[in-house]
Amino acid sequence: MSAATSLLVRFVHIVGMALVFGGAVFAWATLRAPGSGSKRADSSAGAVGDPSPLATTYEWVFWAAMGAMVVTGVGNLGALGPPGPSGRWGTILTVKLLAVTAFVLGSFVRTLVALRVRRDHPAGAGRSLLAKSYGATAAALLVLVALAEVLAHG
């Protein structure tokens, strides 16, 4: 892999992580804002209190970014030369892959929560549940970033 390609792969990987982490923090902070959760869809300010548009936009971006990060993550491994499963680096990589797999599974449950809230409940519903979900997403992403840092810098 050329140096430019390697740089591009890492750039996409880091931008993807910035998007999903920054988006989760933004969604959490917006949805937990006091007072706005009581606004109703049938009021003049109802659109402000409805969490579904924000959640839907985040989920579109999140899954696009996850796909891009999986393929660039493999590209990064190719550039670094992946280790075997044994040894310290190999063990950390195993832990990171398992943690990412668990995170993706949990994230899909969160996405389906957003889908079910949007489909089955009135506009404006589900605000606190979604705020907690995005807060948990941001916290889990911090752990993954820490693991990635250990992998990259030892």
Added chain:
Amino acid sequence: MAEAAAGRFEAWVVSSFNLVALSLVGLVAAHASGALEGELANFGTLPGVAVFAYLWLLTAAATRRALADGGLADLRNGLRGLWRLVLRGFAAGALIGAAFLLGVVLVGAVLNGAPLLSLAFIALIGVAAASVVGGVIGGLSVVLDAGCYWAAGRLVGPWAKSAVSADASDAE
């Protein structure tokens, strides 16, 4: 209009999740067996990205088709709904497997100048096998999706009850 947008959203998140989850399971298995090192050494970055993008496109299109008739909400119909979705998932997976192999073989043959006869032979045998493998993966993916849908329902259900109670208290 809103239904169509909801359908596109559902197809996008389900297809992307299934592809990402499958890729991660493959990566973990390859790493644990020590095969990852050798595989990556033989695979360039751009071909890898192109293959992944092609698979993503196929998965999104096939999932949109599989979820067109009610989507995951069909799971509310119990085992009958699950069975219908598993069958649709099997069909979508079989289509993805066949189209993926055909695309990869075709591009590979064009780039390497392989003879038409050997290409047809590989396609004939390979497509049948890829359809079966893809179908099984598609069916298993639906079971995983259904499990996550059930878990999401367990989270939303108690919250909806407590929200209704809070609304009643506010009214008083």
